[in-house]
Amino acid sequence: RPQPAPPPRPSPHTHAFDIFRPPPPEGAPAMAAKCYPTVSDEYLAAVAKAKRKLRGFIAEKNCAPLMLRLAWHSAGTFDVATKTGGPFGTMKCPAELAHGANAGLDIAVRLLEPIKEQFPILSYADFYQLAGVVAVEVTGGPEVPFHPGRQDKPEPPPEGRLPDATQGTIAQHHLRQVFSTQMGLSDQDIVALSGGHTQGRCHKERSGFEGAWTANPLIFDNSYFTELLSGEKEGLLQLPTDKTLLTDPAFRPLVDKYAAVHPRSFFADYAEAHLKLSELG
Structure with missing residues (x-):
């Protein structure tokens, strides 16, 4: 029987976020109707390699709680009314690190930077959330699904959007x-x-x-x-x-x-x- 033609390879000039994933195989279970950004094979390979490095690093340094807090605080600034904030890499900005709720997260950003530099194709937005997923897994928690494709934003959100434990x-x-x-x-x-x-x-x-x-x-x-x-x-x-x-x-x-x-x-x-x-x- 003739074999089906392989899907077309993306152009080397295609941006990592601009190509389409093939549809799921025939007979695969229906997935929730959520549209995810699409990324290149090169990007997916970088995610897999970065995840392996993060697993070893976080386990060795016993820094899982810090990385989970980084991921949470990066994402927890999202505001549904204004569609601002959220997990888009702004935690690397000194202005956001200076927020009172983020005290100590400069340590997480500094620890992660040498690994991030090995994967310039990855957005900081994806990288920080990947670190949070790994932090849960390496300490015995559940496997949290991870879908890459977040793009970095230049401006951090205003202060005051994260939970305050003193209420x-x-x-x-x-x-x-x-x-x-x-x-x-x-x-x-x-x-x-x-x-x-x-x-x-x-x-x-x-x-x-x-x-x-x-x-x-x-x-x-x-x-x-x-x-x-x-x-x-x-x-x-x-x-x-x-x-x-x-x-x-x-x-x-x-x-x-x-x-x-x-x-x-x-x-x-x-x-x-x-x-x-x-x-x-």
């Missing part, structure tokens, strides 16, 4: 204002993303708080929720924005669900929420 009695309103009204995410996304605090710790000089949320802040599991349900413990952190997950009638059932013995449900919902966050805008 106290209005914490639940604040979380919904930032995640739902501003970013367009759901209550489920809010709780699932909060579970990402199973990684990392607060530093007093950066946030005014000190301590980790879990006993092992370099492991991605559902212990954020089990610790939240077990009450405050000496040496572990529970911020107002954490405690409100227990008192809000929509948030609490999700906390109970994610604290189950097997983290499968949390992992699935976290991967979905992380994907949404990383693709805002």
